[in-house]
Amino acid sequence: QKEVEQNSGPLSVPEGAIASLNCTYSDRGSQSFFWYRQYSGKSPELIMFIYSNGDKEDGRFTAQLNKASQYVSLLIRDSQPSDSATYLCAVKDTDKLIFGTGTRLQVFP
């Protein structure tokens, strides 16, 4: 059974700080990785995806992938209270995504 693990949190950071969210996965052959954000009562929305080792930046978000260590992380720079949500890590497995249970992020003013 392929698994994706995330710390459930909550992760509390002050406004303006860097929030670091981590995810590990069990299948060494996994190729594609996704980060979704889900506000309470809403559906998940895609933040970014990554499939090459290293960093990928998009605005205030940076995804980092280390296939040798089987982890993927999401950094949020200059965190804002509006970033408070649950962040879901997902790994592609043939025609489906396997999701972690998510990390709840709280950004306080």
Next chain:
Amino acid sequence: KAGVTQTPRYLIKTRGQQVTLSCSPISGHRSVSWYQQTPGQGLQFLFEYFSETQRNKGNFPGRFSGRQFSNSRSEMNVSTLELGDSALYLCASSSHRQGDTYNSPLHFGNGTRLTVT
């Protein structure tokens, strides 16, 4: 471009009944996936359809079924409802083509919240 549309948004059913949920994907997307989300289990994969064919199925009982129509719209059916079926059911579409391993992320609809009493 319109997003993924799910209907209805909310449903209340009693045990033993059956329910049908509907999903219209983003225009041009031919892959439709269904997920169940509960507080305890997170997002669990139900099944995925592409060009009216079920390509993948999750570990759910046969009471859960689905289909996809020629216009890519999809329906999901749950028969003989149980209390444990209460969840948010999410539909997602992607432009995924066979052999497209890397990209084609899922785009989710707003979900149908099903309550079984």
